[in-house]
Amino acid sequence: MSESTNSGWYREFFEEMGIEYEDYPFTKNTENEVKWMIEEYLTNPEMKILDVGCGTGRHAINLATKGYNNITGIDLSPGLIRAAKETARAKNVRVDFRVGDAREMPFESEFDAAICLCEGAFGLLENDDENYKVLKAVHKSLKQRGIFILTTLNLFRDEQFDIMTCRWESEQEITRKDGQKKILKCSDRSYTFPELKWVLEQHGFDVLLGANPFSREPIQYGTMEFMVVSRKL
Numbered sequence: 001m002s003e004s005t006n007s008g009w010y011r012e013f014f015e016e017m018g019i020e021y022e023d024y025p026f027t028k029n030t031e032n033e034v035k036w037m038i039e040e041y042l043t044n045p046e047m048k049i050l051d052v053g054c055g056t057g058r059h060a061i062n063l064a065t066k067g068y069n070n071i072t073g074i075d076l077s078p079g080l081i082r083a084a085k086e087t088a089r090a091k092n093v094r095v096d097f098r099v100g101d102a103r104e105m106p107f108e109s110e111f112d113a114a115i116c117l118c119e120g121a122f123g124l125l126e127n128d129d130e131n132y133k134v135l136k137a138v139h140k141s142l143k144q145r146g147i148f149i150l151t152t153l154n155l156f157r158d159e160q161f162d163i164m165t166c167r168w169e170s171e172q173e174i175t176r177k178d179g180q181k182k183i184l185k186c187s188d189r190s191y192t193f194p195e196l197k198w199v200l201e202q203h204g205f206d207v208l209l210g211a212n213p214f215s216r217e218p219i220q221y222g223t224m225e226f227m228v229v230s231r232k233l
């Protein structure tokens, strides 16, 4: 087994994992997550929606199966985008899946809504400035009053974080596509709701809701993630 440094760990982590990403238990609630978003914020199938860090495209494809025909999904991992395109083809739906970096998205005032779920880029990057580049790019991509649904790691879930950085440094074993096992050093940023609300406000968003993911319930201690819904000012 070899070790890597943690810079850019997320590239290798997700690229090696491929479609097996969908074996994680937390990916199994897509239908309910999408239903909630449709009922609450993505109410019109004509909406143009951007899925940032879309991974295997589970939300984008589910939306497309419900008649949303203007979905774009962007992810850094060519392998995950390939998997997303294959699933979309198998389900006979059209989604504009693209390999790309969420920090450098080429869109300008194009989308009615953006979703960035399960740390789709935001929170995975090396430092706060890199993570904020994702918020800047999402802001630029949205039309005025465009909706932004974000879920992120909850700092108050356990005590496994570095108190100076609010990052969770972990070592995770991955199985590479060639079958080799490898330990990767991973580093994820966690947030509190007041911090993220302030950060979003500094980036030109008006925060509409902070809640347990895909609900209007207050954020709780011990839950892995929380959700923030905001609107481009």
Ligand SMILES: C[S@@+](CC[C@H](N)C(=O)[O-])C[C@H]1O[C@@H](n2cnc3c(N)ncnc32)[C@H](O)[C@@H]1O
Pocket: 010, 011, 014, 015, 027, 052, 053, 054, 055, 056, 057, 058, 074, 075, 076, 077, 080, 100, 101, 102, 103, 116, 117, 118, 119, 120, 121, 124
């Ligand atoms: C935990 S997965 C979440 C995937 C999907 N949103 C979901 O809910 O299942 C994080 C995704 O973010 C992608 N990612 C990481 N950094 C990125 C970046 N800078 N730009 C675009 N995608 C990125 C990874 O490749 C991975 O697919």
